[in-house]
Amino acid sequence: MTCDDARSRLDALLDGELSPSDAAAVQQHLGECSACARAFEELRAASHWLREGLVHYQAPDVLKASIQRALREQQTAARPRRTVVRWLMLAAAGVAIAVASSAITYAVARRGSRSASVAGEVLASHIRSLMPGHLIDVASNDTHNVKPWFDGRVNLSPAVPPLDSANFVLVGGRLDYVDSHAAAVVVYRRRQHVINVYSWPESGADEATRQTSSNGYHLVYWRRAGIEYWAASDLNPAELAQFVALYARAGP
Ligand SMILES: [Zn+2]
Incomplete structure (x- = not known):
């Protein structure tokens, strides 16, 4: 054969x-x-x-529309067979992850290979989360539903502050796996932009926030009280910084 x-x-x-x-x-x-x-x-x-x-999951309409549009733009005139659709989705995600990851890796290379690879993994995870079925495991805009959901699933209790008054809407939470850690991910939204906040226990001194950007995606890293945080979004850097300031203030 x-x-x-x-x-x-x-x-x-x-x-x-x-x-x-x-x-x-x-x-x-x-x-x-x-x-x-x-x-x-x-x-x-x-x-x-x-x-x-x-x-498992009905994607929000905005997300669904953007994925469908992306697929439509890549389709040839003929109606694709199922295989073609699969490959298109895989190719779209793969290319985006590869391009964005390499740039991110370059941007944070000065911080050492570990941080660079973690940034790449966080970015890849963020992009993957935007595909149907990957954004949230528990869907709720209520802190009191989302926060307890993490109990017993990860070995930290992530901050889930209500930030509606600042127009950052809680969407839910999920588990993810980044840099050999089970990560708690708290998901917010501003307009159509998803914000994923990753956290996991990581020993070491506190570190102030640092931002890096690549291909329209922005990552903010900080470490506080033995927990490493990464916020990822395609929201503009100024608004993402505002979000991180509010979120970090509510943290443990
Ligand atoms: Zn072969």
């Missing part, structure tokens, strides 16, 4: 639509060809994102 033969059957393999002998032939090729095996893993991951989006 050639690589082209295998690639054309990956989607059907994923969906269990191949005959047993065809499936075995593709599986054998995947066992021998790391490039096709990697392609299959990426397809599986993309499919997983899409499935989660369909099952």
